Amino acid sequence: MSSAKLNAPKPILAVLDGMRIDPPPIWLMRQAGRFLPEYRKLRSEVGTFLELAYSPKLAAEVTLQPIRRFGFDAAILFSDILVVPDAMNQKVSFVEGEGPRLDPLRDPEGFSRLRSEIDLSRLAPIFETIGRVKRELPGRCAMLGFCGAPWTVASYMIAGRGTPDQAPARLFAYRHPSAFQELIDRLVEASIAYLSAQFAAGAEAVQIFESFAGAIPKAFLEDWSLTPIRRIVDALRGKLPNVRIIVFAKGSGLSPDRVAAATGANAVGIDWTVDPTEAFFNDRSSSKPLTPLQGNLDPLALVAGGEALGRGVKRVLSGFGSVPHIFNLGHGILPETPIENVERLVAMVRSGDELDNKG
């Protein structure tokens, strides 16, 4: 990074450093994906999802598509959290319209099929993608990498697929607590190596997705989720003191300040169910700086458009008050989202004008 860039950081990086910017910078989770016709066209010309994710030229193109169309303030690597089990030698595939399928780890014996360390050479195309995207990004646009948090990735590895309430993973953890801890430990180490390589390739910040925090009994939240994430964050900071990390712990039930304190994150993503007003007022009496927050429009308000979208955007913009804020959805953008609704969203966030006229 040049010193000129350090002097004038990109808006999202400035927010991650604790600065409030008006209007807030914006990107959308899953912005490189199926709601874009140009993505669907390119996807139809490639065999499998993983072939696309592991093709630097095509993955870079897909990553850049939403930047060209909407001028978002961040590009997020086109990939999936399950490339980590793939690089640990667990068989992973993506069934169109159904989601991921893995050869499930039904019992501790299944571990023998896995590598104990992640094979970063298998993920080399991803790091090349990051470099390619970085070179083509507009000046204000930040390059984001990501990975899944250990519990969320483990829940797919154990169940072999997405599951309601992550029941198979919880049952595995109850039945085989030491093997479960071993899996979490392996994923901590794999995530450290994987994110370090993403930073080395040019990522300017990373998001750790704990998409399934909501299924963890609170008695286990520290052990299964917060401490593993903290170990990843601490290890990255040990290598790269100024790394910027966003933690999105959907359904954790904790205030963002507690998530930030427990994990060491620079910023906390909040899901659509959370009231941003309550989310930060909880701990606001303290004299500490406000935790930067990211979120949290309901993706279905963006699908619906109309008044629901206008009111939803207004609520998000006002709800975060004076907190350093990155505008985002409260979950990934849905494939059925009309393009024109995204255009209107970006215009509303950037101008604020429509809020008074039509909101």
Add this chain to the structure above:
Amino acid sequence: MSSAKLNAPKPILAVLDGMRIDPPPIWLMRQAGRFLPEYRKLRSEVGTFLELAYSPKLAAEVTLQPIRRFGFDAAILFSDILVVPDAMNQKVSFVEGEGPRLDPLRDPEGFSRLRSEIDLSRLAPIFETIGRVKRELPGRCAMLGFCGAPWTVASYMIAGRGTPDQAPARLFAYRHPSAFQELIDRLVEASIAYLSAQFAAGAEAVQIFESFAGAIPKAFLEDWSLTPIRRIVDALRGKLPNVRIIVFAKGSGLSPDRVAAATGANAVGIDWTVDPTEAFFNDRSSSKPLTPLQGNLDPLALVAGGEALGRGVKRVLSGFGSVPHIFNLGHGILPETPIENVERLVAMVRSGDELDNKG
């Protein structure tokens, strides 16, 4: 209710009235169901789930099965929350192993197929079941009725099935806010009529299941969930001043005291993700009486058995401190639950002995 019973209320009713009892009374959500071999045998001899639910003799038998086997402190009517849409003329069926299927309300025009008021005559067999069970209950065992909360029932009526995050219902609410409110209003009225008839038939308390509170954006929690439940509770209290009502609002993210204050519930059920210590300590500084709570062992700890069960039960028993407490799971019992684990659970809760020896 005789005056003798009023003088020596059943343990669960005493807790609902604010009394702390040690050891706490116990029942399990979905206790009349598939984890019991005697249920599976009876179920295999009846055509459909609704035929069973609408057969007073068989439904009473199924309701009583777990009482005979485990001596629980409450019998909960064997039925389903979707008998309400069934009695509003929406086609409902249950696909074995897949769950409920309804003719979905894709748009406001779909309302024309529905009755505006619930047809209580269609539910007459349910009221007869309550009377039959009541006559056979052991003295300390309370008769519980139930219904789904309007949002949870509406989400099934709109989607036609269970859905992750209740996306179709949220989208409907955004696109058609007044039609959505109309549906909620109809369900409020239907629930008042249905629960009133359950009390008239002999129910001593009812539980209102807001199983999908967790998918509601907080900005809409009042309008979609808390206020509709409050209207049901207020109307029932208007007719029957001493009715006892438990509200189970899974994933609401609110402290139980707030749920109780917002809905008027006597007691609040909490799900397995909540830490009971935090749940009630939140508002404990106030001088108000402690809200009775129900919950919240992870149903998967009961499936797992062994140390996970011992520790889980210990955590629940100690976690509720001095709060009036009804022991329950944090969600319905799972079909794969071993009978012997339930026997051990009941023994642990009732004696406390094993807690010190094996917990």
